[in-house]
Amino acid sequence: MTAHLKMDKPDTRNRLDHTAQGLIGAGMDRPDGKAKVTGTAAYAFEDQPEGMAHGVLVRANVAKGRLNDIDRDSVLRLPGVLAAMCGPRFLRNPAQGGANEAPVQGSEGIAYLGQPVALVVAETFEQARHAAHMLTLQIDAQEGQTDPDIAGYESPDAKQAQQGDLDRAMKDAATAIDVTYTTPSHNSAAMEPHAAIAEWDQDMLTLRGSYQMLKYNRNELADALGIDPKCVRILAPYVGGGFGSKLGIAPEAVAAALAAHELNRPVGVALTRQQVFEGTMRRSESRQRVRLAADASGKLQGIGHDAYISNLTDEVFSEPVTQATPFIYAGENRVIGHHIARVNRTCAGSVRAPGESIGVTVLENAMDELAHQTGIDPVELRLMNIPDKNPTSGLPFSSHTLAEALTTGRDRFGWDQRNPQPGSTRKGDWLIGMGMASAVRVNILSEARVRVTLMPDGTARVQTDMTDIGTGTYAILTQICAEMLGLPETDVSVSLGDTDHPPGPGSGGSWGASSVGTAAFLACEKIRRELAKKVDADEADLTLKDGMVSYANRQVRLADMIDEEIEIEGHVEPGDTSDDVTQSTYGAHFAEVAVNAVTGETRVQRMLGVFAAGRILNHKTARSQCLGGMTFGLGMALTEELMHDPRDGHIVNRDLAEYHLPVNLDVPQLDVVLLDERDAYANPLQSKGIGELGICGAAAAITNAIFNATGVRVRDYPATLDKVL
Template identity: 55%
Template sequence: MSNSATLKMDAAAEHSLLDDGVQGLIGQPLDRVDGPKKVAGKAPYSAEYAFDNLAYGVLVGAPFARGRITAIDDTAAMSLPGVLAIVSDPDKFLRNSGQGGQNEAPVQNAHEVFYMHQPVALAVAETFEQARAAAAAVVVRGEPIDGEYDFEARLDTADTPDDGVIPPATSQGDIDQAMVDAAVTVDGIWTTPGQNSAAMEPHVSTAIWDDDGLTLYGAYQMVASDRMQLADALGLDPEQVRIVSAYVGGGFGSKLGISSEAVASAIAAKQLGRPVKTVMTRQQVFDATIRRSNTRQRIRLGADENGVLHAIGHESLSSNLPDEDFFEPAGIATHFLYRGEHRRITHGIVRMNRMLSGSMRAPGEAVGLLALECAMDELAEKLGLDPVELRKRNIPDIDPEKQIPYSARKQVECLEEGAKRFGWDRRNRTPGAMREGEWLIGHGVAAAARTNQLMQSEAVARLTPEGRLVVETDMTDIGTGTYTVLMQIAGEMLGLPADRVDVHLGDSRFPPAAGSGGSWGAGSSGSSVYLACRKLREQLAEKLDCDPAKLTLKDGEAIADNRRVAITDLIGDGLEAHGRIEPGKTSESHTQSGYGAHFCEVRVNAVTGEVRVARWTAVYAAGRILNEKTARSQCYGGIIFGIGAALTEALVHDPRDGRIVNHDLAEYHVPVHADIPQLDVVLLPERDPYANPLQAKGIGELGIAGAGAAVANAVYNATGVRVRDYPLTLDKLLSGLPPV
């Protein structure tokens, strides 16, 4: 019997073995197995690996935003105590961070500068403090030239990105005529600023060389592709590169691809013949990794007198460096969320000398629904229609563009359950009419949608002679609960309690997984673990001489045909199986997405314009929930992200040179505990057989989708002031507030 199982999702997985399990692990709100290690300081993050003779690196950034470097003068730096080297190889340094999933390194050659503080050298010393002093003493000389820093002035220069996984443009019908013919229309411009992922752990890499090649201990989300990028950057065979990323302190997309500190550490470690660790400062994380792009979005909606949409348009522009392929796909959910036979969805890239823009949690939906869901609110008001009812009337029967069916979809149920729990029938119906003293009270709603994806992933599962189950895959846990969820899948499949399952992640020596990104992690890597464990079940059934379909595994025992045998009696010297999942025809035959609905109450001070989020209910449907606690936690995080996008978060660029002015957590304002009320999150029961054999869909990015729009709609409801320029800071509200 082969010990390998491969499944290509060419047909629906109507039956899942998880439904046959009796161990009672799947879906349960189990604590994270890595939690005790983390709170005790025993989970090593990338900056915490200890090596003998370790040296420390600090990056040096370019002092101008556009031009060419002519010299890097390290004379003063090398004279300082403890300084070992100033590394400045222009043919190896990365111009910017990599994107997730690519096998090649980003554009290189540090001679040419494209944005302020672009990394161009690395100061290495015996201590971090000495390296920091050396970096400050390095003199970078160059020939600055004029750059492009004004987004609004360059709108007419936008280019259309190439076709890829996400279509940059779709058009059907005649939207212009449909808008003329519509009984009620909305046509407006919404703008969102750049944002930073602001993960707690900064970007960090520790590089060490031995006879086998390079080992990099780094904070990265996608080990398999990051290994390829690093090998490409250094001119190595991938077999000579190992990446270890066992614990990651948050990423949100900023750690999808390798960054400059990884390549710089590797070069320095090779040159010096000793390990080198480089930890970015918080300012460098803001200056030289990635940002979510700012956007300018035009939304057009045209409906008949009953509120049925016939025209829907979403034309958006974002910014990026020259020659970069990534664009913020703001219209991604607009493709399928609402009906409308006349449609136009476009994306354009304005080329600028600002730091690289790339994927940040829910790229597309996070900012696109800030516009679309507010436009839906404006349309509901013009129609005199309940905003919940408007959304329900415009849920299409099939994908309005692809003309294919949806997979599992509980969009209506999310709206109805959320309205019931929140008390939507008791909402404020007249903007600016409900108040308590100087506090204006408002209520808002928004829909959530996040496309579901399955990516190729592999895992190995091994039963030891002692009856323990070991799972290995290079999948990462970036705080999402991967260690725990994979343990639950494996333990349920093999009938073993949690304390007899060991999950090993984040090492490129393990089978390659899709990595943490796109909300595909649990569904993809979990499916490969499922398949490996299914193969182990078959091997146990063969040992027991029974039909695998009649085999029950529980608490370390195999039960079949009125027999009960300890699995240790069947394992012998051990059993091993390999699982591999691949996307197939179901990704084309059905539109797959998670759905949700947000209901929000805000209080706005009529004197100061201060906005406080007072109450929140969110309901989601995302297929099978693998762990209720970790899933709900992901939803909490997404909602908080959305509140930050609505009210406080914005990168501020100096118009003279594009530098980020507020490049730390003192000036870039993320929500804190006092800003967030108790969040009521409901996860509806659902199974999606078209998604994967787990019948689960991604939830990590679904939480943020639409959340900020619910805040904005509630602020309008409280004040009567419509703000289409995010974030909704008090200066944008004050002039329109009703008198006290």
């Protein structure tokens, strides 16, 4: 049986508040935590079958060209080498998740330096690595274009938007800001490098891998191999971070599958850290021009946001930089511009809140420039420009918490201690400053199916191909099902990351917990109705708690009520909830920095993030997501930057030693406040996605604080010391 949602109006049942155990929202520990910290949770490359051979990918050493062949014979003579392979399928370099098919980018040939183009397989990893180094590629190099500004930008019509007359508004404005910022390419830099192990049984392929969205990944892999998706099973029970880089299947999966087929034995392919940096999705660099037209009171009359980004030829994805600009602030006159250059640089894809994380950041820098010019307090300026309906579409907001986030943050942070005069607070050699920024991220519901089975022994089993990429899916699904079925958490077992289970939405775009949680909720709700039927009661009159069912003065053990499994599949899809509202999550970032007046070094001293994302399903994992986002914001502000060699576009700093993510010593006390919110339009849980909210705008709070500390406005991220001095 299936349980399907149809929600025409806001769902105000507030159902989970009236269940008996109070598990939803509690900061439950991860049920998978013990396995992870004791090293017994098997990640993609740790569950190696008997007889597995090792494959090592070989990278293109030109930015553009055609691979004619490889010199197989030279490496097949080397010890342990089993195969050397290349061909068009290696060049089909599956990119974005959600596509269902392997995108054809690169099929014409080599599209960027570092692109995987061949595979060498050997008995051991060391033998394969050695042979990969020795392999000669026969390449016809072509002239590539690696500089977006020289390549030039296209402006696809569908991505431009205009409303009113921005030029006029800029001319008439009491204060007009017209500034251009740049942000560099970023790498997701997940802790677990990409890896896949392929094993065939006749026509059936089993792939252990590290991916975020298995339902799509299965289709993409089948498409790349030219086989039926039914013949592909992907297993990813544990994923060591993704941040966008594992949304789609990647070259190692295709290569492992092809090699395992050819050799008729299991083959594993793990990327080195350098290969991860060169060959998995980067976030595009951006140049962003922001125009703000304000009247004498500081009210915005116009906003312009033009984004210049890049990707490979034919790639559909382009960083949606301006995603939140149409609705975050008021203003009648608007221009949204989206301009894309086609370059021979590593494929650009989703990285850590694609769009808002760099788009809101730059917009929030421009807002700080406006605040400074008008002399209006930055928090006040935002408060006075919060629209009461979506200023672009005219739709109402489902719920709106930006004002509450701003005022809560202002009070908790001690914003009144900030001296608005830049460069005016000094302690010894350190210049002290405070900055803030709004946070905003769109909320998305994605199709999800979850099977919940109530077993005759009174325990429950929960199955979906949904992943847990460190985000807390195991915990959240356990909580929802335990609460709805009145079971102790330990009597609910959640099985994830297996395409044999009903397809979930995958982990991406902050939609995971709400979408998959809703499907689980619907399944449990139906199970409760089945139980009510059995005792001829009304479901609303049942109390399920601690494995007991109470109704009308009677109490029975749940296990005694059922003699056979009750199995229900919950299903939700976009369109099931109201789409005539604008749904978004909001927050506010506050940062205090100390900038060394002699060296230009910035130390972030403290940060506060206040966030609202509807009902918080697990306060511990939600807080952790926000801490992670703020930490990445710190990296974006101060250190993270992929550097492309201007000659051939290749990524020069391609490891964690040269690409600087914040480490423990860089990260100060971070405080997170989660506001109490319900969004009755979002889904029956009344929750929204929180995974990516924490990074959106975070870097701007820091660079705005640097301006307050020093009077230096860094418009070219990251704000390294040379730019601050």
